[in-house]
Amino acid sequence: MLCVQECEKLKKQLFETNKLLRDYRLGSKLSEASQPKAKVPLFSLEKCIEISKPGGCRIVDVCDLLGMILVSQPSPIELFTGYGVRKINSLDMRPSEFVLIHQKPIRDMAFHCHDGLVLTASLDKTVKITNVLTNSVVQTYTHDSDAWSCAWDLDDPKYFYAGFKTGAVYLHDIRMTDRYVLELPRFGNKTPAVSIQYIKRPSCSSFSKCGPAVGKLSDCAFYNKPNKEDGEYKVVPLPTMGPYTSLSAEQLSGHFLVSSRPSPKQSRVTHTVCELVTDQRGDDLVCNPVQVIRAGRTQLQLTKSKLLPHPDDPSSLLICAGDEDAHGALIWDGSSGYCIDNMKTESAVLDIAHVKVDQKPFLMSLTDRMLRIFSWNN
Numbered sequence: 001m002l003c004v005q006e007c008e009k010l011k012k013q014l015f016e017t018n019k020l021l022r023d024y025r026l027g028s029k030l031s032e033a034s035q036p037k038a039k040v041p042l043f044s045l046e047k048c049i050e051i052s053k054p055g056g057c058r059i060v061d062v063c064d065l066l067g068m069i070l071v072s073q074p075s076p077i078e079l080f081t082g083y084g085v086r087k088i089n090s091l092d093m094r095p096s097e098f099v100l101i102h103q104k105p106i107r108d109m110a111f112h113c114h115d116g117l118v119l120t121a122s123l124d125k126t127v128k129i130t131n132v133l134t135n136s137v138v139q140t141y142t143h144d145s146d147a148w149s150c151a152w153d154l155d156d157p158k159y160f161y162a163g164f165k166t167g168a169v170y171l172h173d174i175r176m177t178d179r180y181v182l183e184l185p186r187f188g189n190k191t192p193a194v195s196i197q198y199i200k201r202p203s204c205s206s207f208s209k210c211g212p213a214v215g216k217l218s219d220c221a222f223y224n225k226p227n228k229e230d231g232e233y234k235v236v237p238l239p240t241m242g243p244y245t246s247l248s249a250e251q252l253s254g255h256f257l258v259s260s261r262p263s264p265k266q267s268r269v270t271h272t273v274c275e276l277v278t279d280q281r282g283d284d285l286v287c288n289p290v291q292v293i294r295a296g297r298t299q300l301q302l303t304k305s306k307l308l309p310h311p312d313d314p315s316s317l318l319i320c321a322g323d324e325d326a327h328g329a330l331i332w333d334g335s336s337g338y339c340i341d342n343m344k345t346e347s348a349v350l351d352i353a354h355v356k357v358d359q360k361p362f363l364m365s366l367t368d369r370m371l372r373i374f375s376w377n378n
Helices: 002-034
Strands: 042-049 060-063 068-074 083-089 093-102 106-111 119-124 126-131 138-142 147-152 159-164 169-173 193-199 209-218 220-224 234-237 244-250 255-260 270-278 285-295 306-308 319-321 328-333 338-346 351-357 360-366 370-376
Touching: 042 338, 060 351, 060 360, 068 106, 068 147, 093 119, 093 126, 106 209, 119 159, 119 319, 159 193, 159 209, 193 244, 209 244, 209 255, 220 285, 234 285, 244 306, 244 370, 255 306, 270 319, 306 351, 306 360, 319 351, 328 360
Parallel strands: 106 147, 147 193
Antiparallel strands: 042 370, 060 068, 068 083, 083 093, 106 119, 119 126, 119 147, 126 138, 147 159, 159 169, 193 209, 209 220, 220 234, 244 255, 255 270, 270 285, 306 319, 319 328, 328 338, 351 360, 360 370
């Protein structure tokens, strides 16, 4: 009797095992059939340029007018310590001379929209304007706090904005060399102003919605610029959560990107595309989020993300950002929110920029040592 029971038990176990094996094989075939064919990457690695062997790079910016790329780095010359920028010709992607500008690291940089002037903000408590055609500093603005961010007024580029460790943001006039013109109204906590992006005045709108968007570590807001010189800036809080890392504006569409680190309130790196619209009464501006991207779970460094026009679709945007979990830079489609490419790098991507050479789009990712150039596969 015992032998019969044991035999029945073994038969049952064998039947269940065979069933599991059939299900597994069937599932594997279905899984293989449902796998999409590998997509061709949107961007292909074109060139790697070692900017600084010991590291220390942080910002990359582009001037299409001059065909010039600038990368911030420590001085490579032992006799002349400090920090400056490496010039790269965008036509052949070859580095040229180094221009010494600051005594301490450069936190932000912005090309002037009309000429060879570049604005730099540094931890040496200065904001400087440098002529990259003559490789000379033409103006220095000294402050009581470390400078963390800067941006030109794209509607009236004789003005620029600078943000500081104290959270203060000052409007400067390049015709006034001894001090700032105006301190923008304070908002939120006194945390460093990590990023400033100017939003241009739309040509097709009668309602004024232009001015700087300011991201501090703890707070983020848009400053609506007054129509009159003696008017006051109106603060429009953004419906996003910090701690914030960067802002990026796409001027043709008027959209801008707000990026923030993980926190107890949001477990992932978050990239939010926003737009400015008038309220229902048509009296005031409000900020609407139009796309939210959830990225990796870790971000140890303050990095910069970018909002770019889609090379093949003028009605769409690309969201590009370094992602420490992905070991590179990720690209999302701004309309669908899908991740569509991953550009691998050897270390964390600190900044991203784009340039067109003979109408062909290129994307650049900067780590602390290397600049990688990726070409668009159209």
